Amino acid sequence: MEKKSAIKIKKLVKNFGKNDSLVKVIDNASFEINKGELVALIAPSGAGKTTLLMMIGCVLEPTSGEIWLGEEVVYNNKWIAKDTRRIRREKIGFIFQAHYLIPFLNVIENITLLPQVNKVSEKEAKQKAMELLEYLEIADKAHAMPSQLSGGQNQRVAIARALANNPEIILADEPTAALDAHRSISVIKMLKKIAIEQNVAIITVTHDERILPYFDKIMKIQNRGIVFEELDENQIL
Known part of the structure; x- marks a missing residue:
């Protein structure tokens, strides 16, 4: 099957400040990610991982460059x-380190x-939500409150919420940081299943080296640009 591009970035730049206080965070970054791929984004703290994610998610405006989401160019200088x-409503789902579920809603x-x-009808929205909960093997918790769930269960609900608008792209900012090793691997396996x-x-920002073998690609911010690291074939699961 021919791979279809989901994200295409060309010569992306993000600076903060001006003149003597100018700070270059992302400089001349170019890469492409296809539909069906689970990609890890790794870099030291402060290197611009979240900044890059927020630009792809059309939350933060770049300084220059191009962003294509699917066949649509959303930013060109x-x-x-x-x-x-x-764009965010129709194309993108977000998952964060904290689940950010609304505590007074089930x-x-x-x-x-x-x-x-x-403007999806309540009936249609509930039907889709139940399908997602079944898919994520947590349908029995449909009417539970977030406070009644474990950390891993809440993160699955957050994944279901991210999928509710049928996105082409999911941007996950350290979604396993608050979980133990077993639950972290469970969540990443779930994301891989969803991608396929x-x-x-x-794209998943992570510092957890234990989960890297589950990814299709490892993308690094290096010298403010993007490089891809080869996966060790002996570690691929």
Whole structure:
């Protein structure tokens, strides 16, 4: 099957400040990620991992360069997409280190909130949410409150919420940082399954070397640019 591009970045630059206080964070970064790929993004703290993720997610404006999401150019030295909120709603799912579930809503209400904001009917949104919970093997918790779930269960609900708008891309910022080794591997295996079966491109920021063998590619920020590190074939699971 021919691979289809989900994310294409060309000569991306992000600077903060001006003149004597200018700080270059990302400089001339170029790369491409296809649908169905699970990619790890690694770099030392402060090297720009979250900055890069937020630019791809159309949250933070680059200084210059190009961003393509699927076949749509959303940024070319300025925002081409008139409504970046629409891009985020329609194309992108976000997962964070903290699950950020709304504590006074139950599991299914947390998952259906965004689709209903996007004018999906309550019935359709709930049906999709239950399908996701079944898929993530947590359907029995549909009416539980976040406070009644374990850390790993809450993260699965957060994954379901990220999938609720049928995204082409998932951006995950250290989604396993608060989990133990067993639960971390469980979550990454789930993300790999989602990437393949849902044909979604997933970029995951991580510091956890134990989970790297589960990724298709390892992307590093090096000298403010992007390089890909070869996976050790003996470690690939």
